[in-house]
Amino acid sequence: MKIMPCPLNGPRNISEFVYGGEVTSLPDVETAPDKEWAEHTFYAYNGTGVAKEWWYHVASGYWFIAERHRVTDQILRTYDPSEDRTLFPAAATTDAAAATQPSAEAVKEEITE
């Protein structure tokens, strides 16, 4: 089974995740011509390189971003959307940084504290 590292829950079977499409930016709502909207809606890049994609962890209802290499299918990095500067330029990242799964030892320490 392929393993996906979830930023909130830690490593999980890929069967617990749903692919949500590539991370794209919306065309300008006021000025974009129909052609640009059609391309945004119906066309997807189908080349090589690193893809930045939305993924959803079904068991916890959590959306996050994964960077995956299209040739090797290797998952390079996963992170909370709030850490993405292009999506949330002004968003604080402190929350999401705390959301990664710590080791069992760290959990024990936190509980016994």
Add this chain to the structure above:
Amino acid sequence: MSELYKTEQPAHVGWAEDEIARSVNYRRLAKTAAGEPEMIKTASGSSVVKRVDANDAARAQKAGVVELTMLPRTGFRGNATAEWLAGQEYPIPVRPNLAAACAEGNWVLRLSQREYWLLANPNDLGKAISELPTSMTETPAGCYPLFCMDSHAWLMLTGEHVGEVLSKLSAVDMREQHFPLGSIAQTSIARVNAVMVRQQINGLPAISILCDVASSDYLWTVLMDAVQEFDGGAVGIDVLRSA
């Protein structure tokens, strides 16, 4: 409109408040019990099985399965939730996927940055939890009630073999050394998505399983099958209550 579609029921039926409200697994429990099982009423007025038979305590020590779906629980989500709960003296787990026990035995589960679930303690049969607000008008701005009592079933595994039982069903290691007291795993067990919490209740090691209520019928059969190996089986809520 056809006669077939007409109903004399009112739009809202307070099933959970009705004293005959029982979980979907009640009939199964009734079959395992010698005669009709003893029932006990929760704070919300519905019924849970008190005792299955005389060997409940022994089974609970090995691998017991308790049906707690009718026991009150609730959830809140939003930016202001942690502060509001802390103001009511509920402990706030330091990060997502951790749970904390209150002094009186209720549990606070932190499922994400801003989502908290509260599980009733079997001693007061959910009195404290059932008194928490269920309407957005009664909570502060930025704190929204969730209806996990309706959306999720609550099954609990008890006893020394809980970790081993779940090893058969899940890819996440939930044995105690890797999944200590207060840990939460949101993952799939036997292909059903569920929230698992490691607890200690009335001296028993326990793991609460909160799964979609429509799957609890299936998950019950899976758990009953899984605990056979450890001489476990269904037990009543009495094993979780102190004297």
